[in-house]
Amino acid sequence: MLLGAIADDFTGASDLANTLAKGGMATTQFVGVPKGGATTDCEAGVVALKTRSIPAAEAVRQSIEAADWLKAQGCEQFLFKYCSTFDSTPKGNIGPVAEALLERLGADLAVVCPVFPATGRRLYMGHLFVGEKLLSESGMEKHPLTPMTDPNIRRWLRLQTKGEVGLITLDTVRAGPEALADAFEAERKKGVRLVVTDAVADSDLMALGASLAGYRLVTGGSGVALGLPENFRHAGKLAGKSKAKTVARGPAVVLSGSCSTASQRQVGVYLKSHPGLAIDPHELMDGSMTIDKAATWIAGQNGAVPIVYSTADPASVAKAQQNFGRAELAAKVEHFFAGLVKRLVDSGVRRVVVGGGETSGAIVEALGITSMSIGEEIDPGVPALVAERNGPLGLALKSGNFGNDDFFEKAVERIGTA
Ligand code: ADP
Numbered sequence: 525m526l527l528g529a530i531a532d533d534f535t536g537a538s539d540l541a542n543t544l545a546k547g548g549m550a551t552t553q554f555v556g557v558p559k560g561g562a563t564t565d566c567e568a569g570v571v572a573l574k575t576r577s578i579p580a581a582e583a584v585r586q587s588i589e590a591a592d593w594l595k596a597q598g599c600e601q602f603l604f605k606y607c608s609t610f611d612s613t614p615k616g617n618i619g620p621v622a623e624a625l626l627e628r629l630g631a632d633l634a635v636v637c638p639v640f641p642a643t644g645r646r647l648y649m650g651h652l653f654v655g656e657k658l659l660s661e662s663g664m665e666k667h668p669l670t671p672m673t674d675p676n677i678r679r680w681l682r683l684q685t686k687g688e689v690g691l692i693t694l695d696t697v698r699a700g701p702e703a704l705a706d707a708f709e710a711e712r713k714k715g716v717r718l719v720v721t722d723a724v725a726d727s728d729l730m731a732l733g734a735s736l737a738g739y740r741l742v743t744g745g746s747g748v749a750l751g752l753p754e755n756f757r758h759a760g761k762l763a764g765k766s767k768a769k770t771v772a773r774g775p776a777v778v779l780s781g782s783c784s785t786a787s788q789r790q791v792g793v794y795l796k797s798h799p800g801l802a803i804d805p806h807e808l809m810d811g812s813m814t815i816d817k818a819a820t821w822i823a824g825q826n827g828a829v830p831i832v833y834s835t836a837d838p839a840s841v842a843k844a845q846q847n848f849g850r851a852e853l854a855a856k857v858e859h860f861f862a863g864l865v866k867r868l869v870d871s872g873v874r875r876v877v878v879g880g881g882e883t884s885g886a887i888v889e890a891l892g893i894t895s896m897s898i899g900e901e902i903d904p905g906v907p908a909l910v911a912e913r914n915g916p917l918g919l920a921l922k923s924g925n926f927g928n929d930d931f932f933e934k935a936v937e938r939i940g941t942a
Contacts, residue, residue: 526756528594529570529603529749530587530625532617535881535923537572540605540746542907544568545898547753548766553909554895555888557590561597564897564912567762568753569594576607577669580616580684584624591628601740602629603752608640608745609659610652610677611670612684619684619718622743626717631740633712636681636689637732639723640747646724650678650691678720690716697721697728704735718743726750768897768910772918772940774874777822778831778932781861781883783841786925790879791835794932799825803834805844808856815863822868829936832864835879858883862890874917877935881923888921900938903927908939916940 527549531537537553545551545568552566556573571590575583591602604625612618618636626634639647644655652675654662659675674680682689690711696703711719723729726747733751736742737759742752756762778798780791794800801821807813822830834857836844845853865876865887878884891913899908906926909919918939922931 525566525569525594525597525599526761527568527601527603527752528591528597528599529568529605530590530594531570531572531605532576532583532607532621533574534572534885536605536607536746537570538907538921539905540603540749541568541570541898542901542905543746543749544570544753545766545907546901547750548757548762548764549753550763550766550768551898552895553898555893557586557593558894564895566897567756569597569599570605575617575621576611578617580620583617584620587621588624588628591625595629601742601752603749604741604743605746605749606638606743608638608643608645608747609654609662609664609672610638610680611667611672612680613670614680614683616684618743619681622718622741623685623687625741629740633708633717633719634739634741634743635732635736635748636677636718636720637723637729637744637748638677639729640745641723641725641729642747645745645747647677647720647722648724649693649722650720651675652677681718681720685718687717688715690714690719692719692721694722694724694728697723697731701731701735704731708735723747730754768899768908770899770908770910770918770938770940772874772910772916774940774942775872776829776875776877776936776940776942777868777873778829778877778879778936779861779865779883779887780831780833780835780879780932781857782880782922782924783835783838784924786927787835787879788837789929790927790931791831791833793929794831797933799828799830801830801832803832803857803860805834805848805853805857808860809848809853815860815867818864819867819871831932833879854882858886862886866890869913869917874915875936875940876917877920877922877932877939879922879932884921884923891917893917902935902938903931906931906935908935
C-alpha cells in the first residue's frame, strides 16, 4: 500500500476511492479500521470512518488508529479526507484530527484544500464557494449538525486548531511549481503547519497534487486526490492495474430503499423490463410482508433479475412516517433489507445492486463486509465493487441522487456475470 486515506464518512470514502482508482491506483475501501493486516493487495487504501460529527477527542482517537494501521501496511503518504463543504464546528473535527495526524506521522506541514470543482466547491482567497454562492449563503449555514456560518476557511479552521493557519492564494498556485514550493517553504519557516490553499479548477488541483509529492500528510476533499496518483506513477511505483476485475458469477438482485427523485425514476425504468416487488411500509409494520415472503418471491423469478423496493414518492413516505415515526420506520425498512440480503447471499446470490446510502450501510454491515476493491465506474461517482464473502461478491452501492435513469440495469451487468 502506497497511499493511505482516512475518510470521515462512508460516502466520502467511496467518492475518494473512486477518484483514486480512476487516477490509476489499485484501490480498496475498508469499512472501519481492519482488525488484522489487509487481505487484499492494493496501492491505495481508504479507511471509512464515521467521525465527522462525533466528539473531537474520539474522532482523533479513531483517525490515529486508522493512520497507524495504514502505516503498518507500508503507506508512504497519508490523506485525511473530509467534506468539500468543510463540514465542521468551531470545535472540530477537521482541525484537531489534522493536527493530531501531523504529530503522529512526524510531518511538519500539510495542505488544507476542500476544493471539488466538479460539484462547484471552489476556494478563492481562502473563501469557499458552492457554485456561485459563498459557503455561508449556500444553505450550509443551516446544516443541522455542522452549520457553516463563515466561508473564510482559514479563519474557521483557526477556531479548531492549536497552531496558526496559513494561506496560499490562487495566483501562487498558478505561478508554477517553484513558486508554490517556495510558498509552502515560507509558511513552514513561519512555523505554520496547516496551509489553506486556493484552487478553482481541476488544473489547479493537478498542479497542487504534483507539488505534494514529498508531503507525508495531505488533507482535503476528494478533489485534492486528483493529482496524487500521478506522483506514484511518475516514481514508477504503480503496476497499472487500477480497476478490480468484476469476477463475481451468479444470480443477481436489485434492492432499493432510497426515496430520492433519481431513485424513483431509476426504479420506474427498471420495472419496465424486470419483475418487481414493492415493499409497503404498512405491510412491514403489520407483519404481512416478511423476509421469508420476499425471498420466496425472488426464488420464483426463474433467472430474471428482480428488484425489491421500498422506494416511494414523498407524499407516501411522509404519510408512512406520520403513522409510524420517522426513525422507527427507517429502522424497520433497513432491518428488512439487511435480513433479506443476508438470506439471498447465503443462498447463492453473487451480485447485489443497492439504491440508498443508509440502505447500503445496513446491507454492508449485515453481510459482514469489511473491505471492497474498487472496479470500473458505472455512472459518475459510483464504481463497481468486489467484496469477498465465500468467493467474490459483486456490489454496486448508490447513494441518493447518483446514477442515470438506466443505472440499475447497467449496474447488474457491470458487477459480474450470471
Ligand atoms: P438516500 O441515499 O436516497 O438518502 P437512504 O437509504 O440513505 O437513501 O435513505 C432512505 C431512508 O428511508 C432509509 O432509512 C430507508 O429505510 C427509509 N425508507 C425507505 N423506504 C421508505 C418508505 N417507503 N417510507 C419511509 N421510509 C422509507
